[in-house]
Amino acid sequence: MASFLQIADDEKGYDLDLFCVPRHYENDLDKVIIPHGLIMDRTERLARDIIQDMGGHHIVALCVLKGGYKFFADLLDYIKALNQNSDKSVPLTVDFIRVKSYCNDKSTNSVKVIGGDELSSLSGKNVLIVEDIVETGRTMQTLLSLLSECKPKMVKVVSLLVKRTPRSSGYRPDYIGFEVPDSFLVGYALDYNEYFRDLSHICILNDQAKEKYKV
Ligand code: IMP
Ligand code: MG
DSSP states (O other): OOOOOOOOTTTTOOOGSSSOOOOTTTEEEEEEEEOOOHHHHHHHHHHHHHHHHHSSSSSEEEEEEETTHHHHHHHHHHHHHHHHSSSSSEEEEEEEEEEEEETTTTTEEEEEEEEHHHGGGGTTTEEEEEEEEEEESSSHHHHHHHHHHOOOOOEEEEEEEEEOTTOOOOOOSSEEEEESSSSOBBBBBOEEEEETTTTTSSEEEEEEHHTOOOO
């Protein structure tokens, strides 16, 4: 089973005043739960684990937009660094898919694929799906079944975060950065109705902000 860094349910996190948080979000957040530096350090190790397992063959990294874009960019930078500093290297190409399953702070039952490249181009390839967070697991299960119709050679999934929640379908990604408590998280490209992607640290949203940015 994939190892991960566990953030406990009673994790106190860090006071916002200890880090740089955009002024426009100062009153919307409870605390910083994963500082940007820790995200980067864990991502560096995930890159190494992935290359150790999948290396040797061409990898197509598939970014699940929009939430996955920061993690995708940073993970690929670390994979690139490994590629250019060791004797062995693997060609890496990229692809993007956009899915939407959330409204306010609730996962909806429908998972919509709304754009991205033709998945058929992934036929016969080693695909690494890069996702921000797995909650119920429905988004990833839907994506995996769509992808399997295109007959890729291998599919692995890396998710920066997995939420500990009774709503989980039991699905677990192949690589996991952090396991997090059942709260709504924002920052590092994770959003609440499109806000908070422009925040570097992963933070817990407060109830007041859920009202403020509700649609
Ligand atoms: P799932 O289908 O329930 O596993 O939800 C996965 C998707 O919901 C993720 O790709 C996110 O886009 C979104 N999501 C789930 N939990 C959170 C959260 O705490 N903050 C922001 N987005 C979330
Ligand atoms: Mg996502």
